[in-house]
Every structure is written in C-alpha cells, then in structure tokens.
Amino acid sequence: MNTFRYRIRTFFQYKDLIKELVSRDIKLKYRRSFLGYIWSVLNPLLIMIVMTVVFSAMFKRNIENYPVYLLIGRMTYDFLTTSTNGAMRSVTGNAALLKKTYIPKYIFTLSKVTSCMVDFVFSLGALFIVMIATRASFHPHMLLLPVIILQLYIFCCGLGFLLAELNVFFRDIQYIYRAITTAWMYLTPIFYPMEQLPADLQTLIKVFNPMYYYVAQFRDVTLNGQMPGPRIFWGGWIIAFLMLFIGVGIFQKHKDKFILYI
Amino acid sequence: MAKNIIDVDHVSIRFNLANQKVNNLKEYAIKMAKRELMFQEFFALKDVNLHVKPGESWGLIGTNGSGKSTLLKTITGILKPYEGTVKVRGNIAPMIELGAGFDMELTARENIFLNGAVLGHSEEFMQEHFDDIVEFAGLGNFLDSPIKNYSSGMKARLGFAVATMVDPEVLIVDEVLSVGDYQFRKKCNERMEEMLSGGTTLLYVSHNIDSVKALCTHALWLDHGDVIMSGSAQEVCDAYSTRQEQMYKVERKEKEVKKARKTGNKYDYLVVGAGLYGAVFAHEAYQAGKRCLVIDKRDHIGGNVYTEKTSNINVHKYGAHIFHTNKKPIWDYVNRFSQFNNYVNTPVAVYKDELYNLPFNMNTFSRLWGVKTPREAKDKIAEQIKQLNIGEPKNLEEQALSLVGTDVYEKLIKGYTEKQWGRDCKELPSFIIKRLPLRFTYDNNYFNDRYQGIPEDGYTNIVLKLLEGIDVKLDTDYEAYVKEHPDTFEKVIYTGPIDEYFGYSLGHLEYRTVRFETEELDVENFQGNAVVNYTEREVPYTRIIEHKHFEFGQQPTTIISREYSEEWKPGMEPYYPVNDEKNGALLAKYRELADKEENVIFGGRLGNYKYYNMDQVIEEALLLAQKELKRKIVDLGMDENVGEV
Numbered sequence: 001m002n003t004f005r006y007r008i009r010t011f012f013q014y015k016d017l018i019k020e021l022v023s024r025d026i027k028l029k030y031r032r033s034f035l036g037y038i039w040s041v042l043n044p045l046l047i048m049i050v051m052t053v054v055f056s057a058m059f060k061r062n063i064e065n066y067p068v069y070l071l072i073g074r075m076t077y078d079f080l081t082t083s084t085n086g087a088m089r090s091v092t093g094n095a096a097l098l099k100k101t102y103i104p105k106y107i108f109t110l111s112k113v114t115s116c117m118v119d120f121v122f123s124l125g126a127l128f129i130v131m132i133a134t135r136a137s138f139h140p141h142m143l144l145l146p147v148i149i150l151q152l153y154i155f156c157c158g159l160g161f162l163l164a165e166l167n168v169f170f171r172d173i174q175y176i177y178r179a180i181t182t183a184w185m186y187l188t189p190i191f192y193p194m195e196q197l198p199a200d201l202q203t204l205i206k207v208f209n210p211m212y213y214y215v216a217q218f219r220d221v222t223l224n225g226q227m228p229g230p231r232i233f234w235g236g237w238i239i240a241f242l243m244l245f246i247g248v249g250i251f252q253k254h255k256d257k258f259i260l261y262i
Numbered sequence: 263m264a265k266n267i268i269d270v271d272h273v274s275i276r277f278n279l280a281n282q283k284v285n286n287l288k289e290y291a292i293k294m295a296k297r298e299l300m301f302q303e304f305f306a307l308k309d310v311n312l313h314v315k316p317g318e319s320w321g322l323i324g325t326n327g328s329g330k331s332t333l334l335k336t337i338t339g340i341l342k343p344y345e346g347t348v349k350v351r352g353n354i355a356p357m358i359e360l361g362a363g364f365d366m367e368l369t370a371r372e373n374i375f376l377n378g379a380v381l382g383h384s385e386e387f388m389q390e391h392f393d394d395i396v397e398f399a400g401l402g403n404f405l406d407s408p409i410k411n412y413s414s415g416m417k418a419r420l421g422f423a424v425a426t427m428v429d430p431e432v433l434i435v436d437e438v439l440s441v442g443d444y445q446f447r448k449k450c451n452e453r454m455e456e457m458l459s460g461g462t463t464l465l466y467v468s469h470n471i472d473s474v475k476a477l478c479t480h481a482l483w484l485d486h487g488d489v490i491m492s493g494s495a496q497e498v499c500d501a502y503s504t505r506q507e508q509m510y511k512v513e514r515k516e517k518e519v520k521k522a523r524k525t526g527n528k529y530d531y532l533v534v535g536a537g538l539y540g541a542v543f544a545h546e547a548y549q550a551g552k553r554c555l556v557i558d559k560r561d562h563i564g565g566n567v568y569t570e571k572t573s574n575i576n577v578h579k580y581g582a583h584i585f586h587t588n589k590k591p592i593w594d595y596v597n598r599f600s601q602f603n604n605y606v607n608t609p610v611a612v613y614k615d616e617l618y619n620l621p622f623n624m625n626t627f628s629r630l631w632g633v634k635t636p637r638e639a640k641d642k643i644a645e646q647i648k649q650l651n652i653g654e655p656k657n658l659e660e661q662a663l664s665l666v667g668t669d670v671y672e673k674l675i676k677g678y679t680e681k682q683w684g685r686d687c688k689e690l691p692s693f694i695i696k697r698l699p700l701r702f703t704y705d706n707n708y709f710n711d712r713y714q715g716i717p718e719d720g721y722t723n724i725v726l727k728l729l730e731g732i733d734v735k736l737d738t739d740y741e742a743y744v745k746e747h748p749d750t751f752e753k754v755i756y757t758g759p760i761d762e763y764f765g766y767s768l769g770h771l772e773y774r775t776v777r778f779e780t781e782e783l784d785v786e787n788f789q790g791n792a793v794v795n796y797t798e799r800e801v802p803y804t805r806i807i808e809h810k811h812f813e814f815g816q817q818p819t820t821i822i823s824r825e826y827s828e829e830w831k832p833g834m835e836p837y838y839p840v841n842d843e844k845n846g847a848l849l850a851k852y853r854e855l856a857d858k859e860e861n862v863i864f865g866g867r868l869g870n871y872k873y874y875n876m877d878q879v880i881e882e883a884l885l886l887a888q889k890e891l892k893r894k895i896v897d898l899g900m901d902e903n904v905g906e907v
Contacts, residue, residue, distance in 0.1 A: 013382050013384075014379070014382060016379045016383070016384050016385045017379035017380060017382070019379070019385065020375055020376045020379040020385075021376075021379075024365055024368060024372070024376060027368070027372070028365075028367050028368070031367070097363050097380065098340070099335070099340065100340075100356065101338065101340070101356045101363070101380065101381065102338050102339035102340050102354075102356075103380060103382075169285065170285065170286050170287040170290065171285050171286045172286035172287050172288055173287065176287070256342045259335075259340055259341055260277060260278070261285060
C-alpha cells in the first residue's frame with residue numbers, strides 16, 4: 001500500500017513533466033511549418049482523397065459515404081501505429097537523460113502516447129470537414145466518441161509499454177513490429193467492407209483483432225448513428241485494460257534493469 | 263549526533279557484461295542455440311559504505327572507471343543496488359552534465375520549464391523562479407531563440423541556473439563546471455559556496471584534486487569499485503596524488519621498456535654533460551616522451567653549478583653562483599624545481615685597510631671623497647678625468663682612467679684586473695674594458711635584474727629534480743662511451759668544449775681559469791658578507807667567498823673559498839672563454855666543422871665557447887628543446903624560435 005501511495009505521489013510530482021513533454025512534441029511538430037496546426041487536419045484529408053480516388057470504384061456500391069468510412073479507419077489506425085512506434089522508442093531514445101537523472105521511466109512512454117492522442121483529437125477536425133462536405137448527418141451518439149478514444153488510448157498505452165520494454169532488450173523488435181503493423185492494417189477493415197471477406201475470417205477478425213472493436217465502435221456512432229453493440233463496447237474496454245495490465249506488468253517487472261541496457 | 267542524510271550500506275552493483283552485448287533478438291536466438299549465453303559478471307561497486315551527515319561536502323575521486331559515477335547514480339536512484347541499501351533523506355538535485363534535459367529545437371524559455379519538469383519541479387514553481395533563472399543565466403535577448411543556436415557555455419549557464427535555483431538538501435555535481443567563461447565559473451563557485459554555507463550537502467566528482475580540496479571537507483577514494491580510503495579531504499587527496507604519481511612512473515617505465523625493445527635499446531638523445539644546459543634539455547625531452555641518457559665525466563651532476571653540503575653549508579664548488587634574471591618565464595621555470603631565497607648580491611671591496619661598496623655607487627664615492635650628492639661625485643670624477651688629459655687610450659689602464667678617473671681606478675680596478683689577467687694593466691689591450699658602469703645612487707645591489715636569489719636546497723637539488731627519471735652515467739667520458747656503445751643513440755647534445763670534441767685538431771681555445779682554496783674555519787662569521795673582493799695587487803687572491811652568507815646560515819663554523827686567477831694551460835679546468843680576435847677566429851673554424859657534424863648539437867658555455875649567466879643557459883636549453891621537440895614549453899616571447907608547434 002505504501003509503495004502504491006509513493007507511486008501516486010511521484011506521478012503527481014512529474015505530471016507537469018508529462019505536460020511539458022506533450023506540449024514539446026506538439027510544438028515541435030508544427031513549429032516553423034507554414035500551415036501549422038492545419039497540417040493535423042490536412043494530412044488525413046489528403047490521404048483520404050488519394051485513397052478514395054483509388055478505392056471508391058472498388059467498394060462504392062457496398063459502402064455508403066465511403067470517404068467518412070475510410071477516414072475513420074485510417075485515422076484510428078494511424079493513431080495506433082504512431083503512438084505505439086513512438087512509445088517503443090521512448091525509453092531508448094531518452095537514454096541520455098535517464099542515465100543522468102532519476103525520472104520514472106514510464107513518464108516518457110505515457111507522454112508519447114498522450115501527445116499522439118492529442119494529435120488524433122486535432123485531426124478529428126478533418127473528419128468533421130468531410131462529414132459536412134458529404135452532407136452526412138451528425139448524430140447525438142457521437143457524444144460517445146471521447147469514451148471510444150479513451151478505450152483506444154488505454155489500449156495503446158498498454159501496447160506501448162510492452163513495446164518500450166521489449167525494445168530495451170531487443171532492438172530488432174522495431175523491424176518485427178513494422179511487419180506486424182502492416183499485416184494488422186490489412187486484417188482490419190480500414191478501406192474495405194468487412195462483408196467482402198470470407199465468413200471464417202470475418203469471425204476471426206471480429207473476435208481477435210482489437211482494432212476491429214475500436215474502428216467498429218467509431219463507425220457505429222459516427223456513420224451509422226447508433227449505439228455500438230454491447231459485445232464490441234464492453235469488449236473494447238476489456239481488451240484495453242487487459243493490454244494495459246500486460247504492458248504495465250512487464251514494464252514494471254524489468255524497469256530497474258533498463259538502465260543496464262540503454 | 264545528527265542523523266545521516268545519506269546512508270550507503272554495503273552496496274554492490276553488478277553488471278552482466280555478456281548480456282549487455284546482446285541487444286537484439288536475432289543474436290539472442292543464435293547465442294541461445296549455441297548455448298553461449300554465459301553469465302559474465304562484473305562488479306562496478308564492491309561493498310561500498312558511505313555515511314554523509316547534513317552539511318558535509320564529499321569529493322569522490324578515482325581514475326576513470328573506478329565507480330565514482332556509478333556510486334552517484336546509485337545514490338540518485340538511477341541504478342538499483344544489487345546488494346546492500348541506499349537511503350537518502352532529502353531531495354537531490356543532480357547536476358550531472360548540465361543541460362542533459364534540453365531539447366535543442368526549443369527556445370530557452372520553453373527549455374527552462376522542460377528542464378525544471380525533468381528535475382521534478384511543478385510548472386507553478388518554475389513560473390515563480392523564472393525571472394531568477396533568466397537573470398542568473400544572463401541570457402537577456404536570446405530568451406526566445408532555439409537553444410541549438412547557443413554556445414556550449416550559454417547552455418551550461420542555463421543548465422546550472424535551473425539546477426541550482428532551489429536550495430536542494432543534496433547537490434550532486436559531476437565534473438560539469440569546466441565550460442563557460444571565467445565570470446560564469448566564478449558565479450557558479452560563488453553559488454555553490456553559498457549553498458554549502460547554507461547547509462546543503464554536496465557530493466562532488468572531479469579529476470581536479472585541487473578543486474576537491476578547495477570545496478570538500480571529506481573525500482572517498484574509489485578504485486575499480488573498491489573503497490581505498492575515506493576520510494578528510496586533505497588526507498585522502500594527498501594519498502591519492504602520491505599513488506597517482508607512482509602509477510604514472512611505473513607506467514612510464516613500462517612504456518620505456520617497450521620502446522627500448524622496439525628500437526633495439528636506443529636512446530633518442532645522448533646528452534654529454536650533466537650541467538644546467540644538459541639537464542634542462544634532458545628534462546624537457548623526457549617530458550616529451552623521449553628517452554635520454556646523460557653522461558658526465560665528473561663524478562657528480564650539475565656541472566659548475568654543483569653545490570656540496572659540508573658541515574651543513576652548501577658550498578659552491580666551482581665558484582659563487584647567484585641566480586639573477588630579468589625574464590619572468592625563466593624565473594618561473596627555475597622556481598618549479600626549487601624555492602629561492604631573497605639573497606641580493608652586495609659585494610664589498612677591500613683595498614689595504616679601506617673598505618668600499620660595490621658596484622661603484624654613491625656609497626663608494628662617499629667613502630672615497632666624503633661627497634654626499636651625485637653632483638659632487640660627478641664633478642669629482644670629471645675633474646680627475648680632465649686632469650689626466652688622455653686622448654685615444656692605448657691600453658687598458660688609459661681606457662679605465664678615461665672612464666672613471668684616478669681614485670676609482672687605482673684603488674678598485676688596477677690591482678684586481680692585474681691579478682685576474684696576470685699582467686700589468688699597461689700591457690693589456692684596451693678593449694677588455696668597454697665601459698665601467700658608475701651608479702649615482704646609494705644602491706649596493708650588484709645586479710640590475712628583476713629577479714634574484716639562491717635556491718634554498720642548493721643548485722645540485724635543482725639538477726637532481728631536472729634529471730628525475732632519466733638515466734645518468736657519471737665518470738663517463740664521451741669518446742670512450744661512444745667507442746664502447748656505438749649506435750645506442752639517435753642524436754647527441756654535446757655540452758663539452760667544442761675543441762675537445764674535434765680532438766683539438768685546429769689548436770686549443772683559451773680560457774681564463776680560477777683556482778679555489780677552500781677551508782673550514784672555526785669561527786661563526788668570518789667576513790660578514792658572501793663576497794669580498796681584494797683589489798690590491800699584493801694580496802694574492804682576488805676575492806674570498808663565504809658560502810654560508812648566500813643562505814643567511816647560522817651554522818657554528820664557516821667555509822670560505824679564496825679565489826686565485828691563474829694562467830690557463832691545456833688540461834686545466836676551463837672557466838671563462840676569452841673573447842679576443844685570435845680565439846674568435848679559431849672558434850669560427852671549429853663552428854664550421856661542427857656544422858658538418860650530423861646529429862650532434864653543440865650547446866652550453868663550453869659547447870658554444872660563450873660566457874652565459876645561468877638564466878641564459880637555461881633559456882638557450884629551452885629554446886633548443888622547443889625547436890628540437892617541436893613543442894612549446896615556456897613562453898619566452900620569441901616565437902620565431904619555435905618549430906612547428
């Protein structure tokens with residue numbers, strides 16, 4: 001209990017560091033670029049336009065408002081990859097600092113995922129623009145979006161901790177993870193409709209692909225204007241916390257050994 | 263008793279070397295398949311204990327890799343001990359490499375907040391101290407430019423300002439204050455002293471033993487993870503320095519042995535003559551990593567500056583040597599090897615039953631004529647010169663008379679000069695005396711130089727220190743040595759007589775020589791001055807040296823040396839080169855031969871056949887060393903003489 005209280009206290013001591021690190025990431029991303037924050041919106045828009053041009057002919061008949069469908073999948077996936085990749089390098093990348101002064105190591109991982117989330121929230125602007133442009137209606141269910149983002153955030157944190165820990169001991173995890181994310185992208189219905197897959201594969205993805213839970217919830221509230229089904233809603237929470245416990249558990253177990261390997 | 267602020271109890275830190283080399287899955291898998299995942303452990307700290315009370319300042323010293331930084335990291339909490347416990351009661355401010363938490367792309371303003379957060383301060387807290395930090399760092403207009411544009415000194419300034427803004431209970435400093443300009447370093451030191459006097463506990467790592475001594479009350483000496491010594495800073499630092507010096511010497515010897523093996527036991531330099539010139543050159547060559555052998559045919563080192571302690575008095579065996587120079591670099595150089603006392607040479611002259619001060623000054627004139635003012639003295643001399651009415655001086659007597667008048671010449675110059683040269687002044691050529699300086703002040707200091715003194719432990723000790731670590735062979739004749747050991751050296755520095763080197767093939771260069779009759783007298787004080795000249799012809803010796811007065815000695819007995827000038831014959835000890843036409847011409851011929859001699863450099867009084875004061879000899883030797891070793895040794899203000907540095 002004592003250690004728990006101690007941890008809470010150090011977390012509060014360093015909460016401003018998280019804030020500073022997040023604001024640094026955001027500032028540096030947009031500083032000295034002419035369009036500034038607009039990039040956050042413009043970037044997904046451009047990708048959406050390109051992909052819509054390419055894929056819309058293929059899937060148009062099956063999907064209503066393909067641009068929004070695609071954009072949701074793409075943005076969610078981008079958040080996953082950028083945040084987990086950033087988190088993976090967060091401990092090794094700050095080796096110089098960690099070797100010189102005592103800072104709880106999870107701070108760097110946490111702040112990386114957080115800054116990606118902030119970026120993700122910014123890019124929602126693109127989604128709204130596209131929705132307005134395609135005359136899609138705004139449903140009241142969209143008020144659930146923060147809850148879905150929180151689920152995804154927790155999931156990414158957990159995965160980030162796991163990857164950060166692995167990367168300390170095995171640097172080639174980065175290459176392996178890159179292959180995994182590519183496969184993951186194709187196994188998630190981002191730019192294709194789920195229905196086009198064979199039934200067995202559909203079941204597999206619906207059960208075992210965590211990304212499906214988040215993308216599906218997102219589309220339900222935004223595109224379909226309905227409550228997400230209880231399976232994917234509660235499943236999303238369970239998966240998020242499961243991932244967090246695995247990630248934090250492994251991270252905490254080995255964190256004292258990090259310093260010897262970075 | 264106050265509670266300790268830091269308790270390090272039996273702490274060991276273990277690293278696994280083998281594992282650290284494997285940092286990717288592929289290798290891990292391969293090593294595992296080959297069963298090569300061995301455990302190779304390495305202790306960076308072994309059973310270290312350290313107990314620090316509040317307000318103490320501890321210096322951690324030791325060579326690279328001794329575990330100093332590891333210990334600091336353990337105390338800071340970065341490393342967890344493998345065994346033992348670390349307890350810190352208080353907050354720690356580490357200053358381990360300033361600015362480690364800076365982001366180069368961010369501005370100074372943003373970095374202050376970031377770095378503050380890294381140190382665990384809240385934003386609110388930083389806001390409060392922001393102005394203080396900016397002021398201390400002295401950044402002014404650069405506050406909003408990215409710090410990648412800053413100089414390293416500016417970054418250090420900013421880092422120090424952020425790190426020391428609070429008064430932490432424990433301040434950890436790891437070799438960080440070496441950057442920044444002088445003013446900033448001073449500011450840092452002031453700040454640190456202020457914090458120390460305010461009760462902050464300091465842990466300080468530095469290779470600069472002097473700064474550890476200055477800042478710390480205690481010290482801990484680590485070597486390969488073991489505590490060698492722990493206690494008062496002074497004691498530990500002294501022990502450490504002594505040990506370092508020993509290690510250096512051992513290493514140096516090993517290196518020499520290795521080099522000797524490689525080069526077939528060849529010396530870089532064979533220095534002939536262990537006098538000042540040879541010793542200074544050998545010393546500098548040795549410092550530059552060259553191997554030297556110094557040989558001397560005498561049975562002692564030091565050449566003519568040799569002093570020997572008899573009845574506790576340093577006796578100048580080859581005549582009085584008083585060190586004087588106008589050149590600060592030379593003075594600083596000799597002071598590295600010995601303390602010098604404040605002896606000032608004020609010789610006196612005895613003529614019959616009269617006693618005069620030397621050099622010729624107002625004291626002398628006053629005693630001669632009872633005059634008081636410079637005007638009177640000048641008139642007196644001018645009057646005497648006028649009466650003599652000498653046109654072109656035909657000999658030394660006429661020359662001297664036309665310069666100083668009758669009285670000074672008769673009483674103080676004539677007899678002395680005749681004894682020196684063994685001839686009547688009328689038979690000596692006038693060019694021997696070009697000018698006779700007359701001083702119209704009451705100043706008895708013989709030399710006009712800025713620096714003057716006698717080494718407190720004798721000249722021999724200076725030479726001994728110069729030759730420390732260098733091979734020396736005494737009672738060794740150059741020719742015989744070369745015959746016996748040809749090809750054992752690359753180059754020769756020859757400081758013996760240049761004519762002797764060539765077997766006197768062109769004839770002998772002449773010298774003036776001096777014979778000493780030294781005796782110990784059973785009186786405490788014989789003549790009351792170190793140097794007394796006897797200027798009348800009838801006294802056979804030219805002067806008497808009473809050695810103890812060079813060092814203000816209080817010994818019960820005294821040692822005096824009577825100096826007799828003698829005509830020089832080949833085979834006698836050479837002292838003063840004779841700079842007349844005949845010898846000059848002969849020297850020029852020998853020089854020609856010398857220039858053709860490869861790998862032999864002639865130097866010093868005998869090698870150059872030139873009278874040198876001690877400071878000149880040292881300067882010449884240093885100039886040669888600079889040229890020969892291609893490195894700057896002391897700034898002699900003569901850069902053109904230095905080779906490519």
